[in-house]
Amino acid sequence: xxxxxxxxxxxxxAAFYEALERGDYQTMAAVWAxxxxxxxxxxxxxxxxxxxxxxxxxKRIFEGGQRLQVRITQQVVIAGMMVAVHSVQENIVIEGExxxxxxxxxxxxxxxxxxxxxxxxxxASPVPAPAAPPPAENRLPGSATLH
Amino acid sequence: xxxxxxxxxxxxxAAFYEALERGDYQTMAAVWAxxxxxxxxxxxxxxxxxxxxxxxxxKRIFEGGQRLQVRITQQVVIAGMMVAVHSVQENIVIEGExxxxxxxxxxxxxxxxxxxxxxxxxxASPVPAPAAPPPAENRLPGSATLH
Numbered sequence: 001x002x003x004x005x006x007x008x009x010x011x012x013x014a015a016f017y018e019a020l021e022r023g024d025y026q027t028m029a030a031v032w033a034x035x036x037x038x039x040x041x042x043x044x045x046x047x048x049x050x051x052x053x054x055x056x057x058x059k060r061i062f063e064g065g066q067r068l069q070v071r072i073t074q075q076v077v078i079a080g081m082m083v084a085v086h087s088v089q090e091n092i093v094i095e096g097e098x099x100x101x102x103x104x105x106x107x108x109x110x111x112x113x114x115x116x117x118x119x120x121x122x123x124a125s126p127v128p129a130p131a132a133p134p135p136a137e138n139r140l141p142g143s144a145t146l147h
Numbered sequence: 148x149x150x151x152x153x154x155x156x157x158x159x160x161a162a163f164y165e166a167l168e169r170g171d172y173q174t175m176a177a178v179w180a181x182x183x184x185x186x187x188x189x190x191x192x193x194x195x196x197x198x199x200x201x202x203x204x205x206k207r208i209f210e211g212g213q214r215l216q217v218r219i220t221q222q223v224v225i226a227g228m229m230v231a232v233h234s235v236q237e238n239i240v241i242e243g244e245x246x247x248x249x250x251x252x253x254x255x256x257x258x259x260x261x262x263x264x265x266x267x268x269x270x271a272s273p274v275p276a277p278a279a280p281p282p283a284e285n286r287l288p289g290s291a292t293l294h
Contacts, residue, residue, distance in 0.1 A: 020294055037223050037225075039223060039234050039254075041252055041254075041272060042293070042294060043293050043294070044272075044273075044275060045275065046252070046274050046275060047221075047234065047236070047252045047274070049223070061294055068293070068294065074194075076184050076186060076196070078184075078230055078256060078258060078267055078268065079230070080227040080228060080229040080230030080258075081227060081228055081229065082227040082228065082230075083225055083226070083227030083229075083230040083231070083232060084230070085230060085232060085256050085268060087186050087194065087268060087270075089194070092293055092294070094293070102293060104293060105188055105193070105194045105270070107186075107188075107254045107256070107268060107270040109225060109232050109254070109256075111225060111227075120225055121225065121232060121234060121254065123234075123252070123254040123270050123272070124293075124294070125188060125191075125270070125272035126191075126293075127193050127194070128191060128192065128193060146189070146190050146215070146239055146241070146249060146251060146271075146273075147167055147189060147190070147208055147215065147239070147271070
């Protein structure tokens with residue numbers, strides 16, 4: 001499942017979001033590195049660790065059958081020789097819902113492994129609606145200020 | 148404010164969490180790289196971009212006077228020559244609240260700049276309580292499945 005080579009981190013990122021839109025598990029599995037320390041945080045979720053746990057969750061999500069359209073904006077790249085970090089906003093439209101996208105901020109980490117690049121971490125969290133009061137960004141829902 | 152040199156990414160991370168606990172703005176400002184593309188996502192918050200915006204928010208948080216105790220667990224390090232990513236769980240106890248910590252997952256990105264390492268991205272999001280129903284990790288609060 002992992003014969004695919006992504007020559008750049010950007011190629012791996014493009015494949016990741018194509019897999020997400022299409023619900024394509026094989027491509028998703030090819031994008032992720034195989035390691036017990038890969039990490040994935042879905043919006044509002046806990047941290048999943050290790051390729052097995054991360055891919056099992058993607059499989060469950062894709063089997064749920066929800067189709068998404070994802071438009072990526074505001075990409076910022078932090079590029080090293082072996083490790084690259086891409087921060088993006090995911091604008092997600094859910095099939096069967098209205099056209100207003102859900103905004104999610106994602107930190108995607110890629111590592112060069114042999115001849116290609118693979119995803120080693122994906123951390124996504126919902127962006128609050130602009131109408132939210134300003135202090136909201138420092139609070140847990142219904143809780144005290146964190147940071 | 149930025150004469151301090153952090154010889155390793157781990158040193159920068161230790162200073163970051165010390166600054167967070169102490170409400171120490173000068174140290175926080177020394178930890179962050181000076182660049183229009185540094186990024187900070189507070190738990191439940193939007194993505195802040197650029198040193199000015201990021202530090203202004205830390206200043207507001209520290210001026211709020213809330214004191215925190217932060218215990219870091221479950222660190223995973225993805226280390227490159229110039230870019231390093233540390234994923235951690237922050238266990239945050241808020242002064243004046245009960246002893247049960249709030250759990251936050253954070254992805255911290257450091258870059259080697261000249262002789263030292265600086266933080267270039269911090270992405271934090273609340274970890275849901277274990278009692279939450281399993282599908283919650285794929286949903287926005289009150290919304291449909293995202294990913």
